């Protein structure tokens with residue numbers, strides 16, 4: 045039995061990844077597409093500037109795009125809405141009884157909204173109970189900022205060593221800015237040391253919530269102190285982070301690599317359709333990970349890490365990479381919905 049699903053912001057960069065990833069999904073079937081007034085009333089093939097290498101399926105190409113108002117969409121709705129409108133629209137959908145699984149930043153830091161990476165904090169779904177106090181018949185679940193998914197997954201297995209502080213410098217792909225995104229004149233042969241929308245602050249706050257623990261129905265943030273600096277680089281897909289950490293204990297390099305390679309979570313235990321068999325893979329080659337070689341590993345759902353070595357300022361430093369529109373956005377949201385489905389929350 046497949047469940048019909050909708051996509052809000054279906055025409056955008058993340059929306060297109062939803063369409064592509066759901067094309068052959070064993071549980072979910074795309075039945076409704078919503079976007080702005082600019083797209084409403086058009087067939088999807090005419091409304092979306094399709095940017096993905098996988099061909100657009102005929103079924104979805106001919107679906108009509110609807111206005112982003114609740115009423116006609118299925119109960120489960122994925123959202124890749126622009127954050128300038130996501131707060132109001134996602135709230136209206138939740139109020140009307142939809143389960144909204146969102147990529148946007150608007151609700152991530154609300155105390156009663158799970159900010160989920162199923163391998164790391166599946167138990168944060170317990171926060172959903174508190175949403176009953178809102179004027180909502182439905183619910184909202186969010187996935188993190190696209191860098192934070194990579195970063196929090198890399199840090200999660202290090203909690204056992206007493207994770208104290210961390211510094212991250214990112215090299216972020218142009219697909220992270222949506223389409224058409226950054227003008228070619230600005231990005232070709234260039235590095236831009238700023239990303240709008242409070243990117244650094246998101247990294248410095250969302251990570252602590254995700255790594256935190258649920259106590260008495262609320263998340264107690266992890267105490268790791270974080271300093272983030274972000275850059276946009278001329279890479280199509282894949283956000284890279286150069287990361288340093290300080291730890292209370294002093295494990296050796298082998299113990300850290302074993303913690304990463306051995307890391308598993310609920311998605312692997314449940315055998316969820318989008319779950320990578322090994323969520324974090326440590327690459328031993330000196331010059332890896334690289335976006336052009338490693339970003340699509342296991343359908344873009346695996347985080348790759350490399351270059352673990354001693355850091356003369358903190359304790360260790362390394363490089364981590366993840367696919368920003370798959371593991372960092374649409375694939376993350378689909379994995380969240382798969383977990384909710386298996387936990388009886390849909």
Ligand SMILES: NC(=O)c1ccc[n+]([C@@H]2O[C@H](COP(=O)([O-])OP(=O)(O)OC[C@H]3O[C@@H](n4cnc5c(N)ncnc54)[C@H](OP(=O)(O)O)[C@@H]3O)[C@@H](O)[C@H]2O)c1
Pocket residue numbers: 052053054055056057058059078079080081082083084091112124125126127129130147148149188189190219220221222223368369372373
């Ligand atoms: N790209 C990434 O790597 C990434 C990763 C994680 C999270 N995110 C988040 O995901 C969201 C989407 O990002 P994106 O890169 O896909 O952006 P995008 O390519 O600019 O797409 C934005 C989508 O929002 C729709 N939209 C804009 N204004 C609207 C309105 N007034 N009413 C209804 N729909 C409206 C657009 O529809 P029209 O085509 O009709 O204008 C489009 O479908 C953002 O919140 C972003 O921060 C992105």
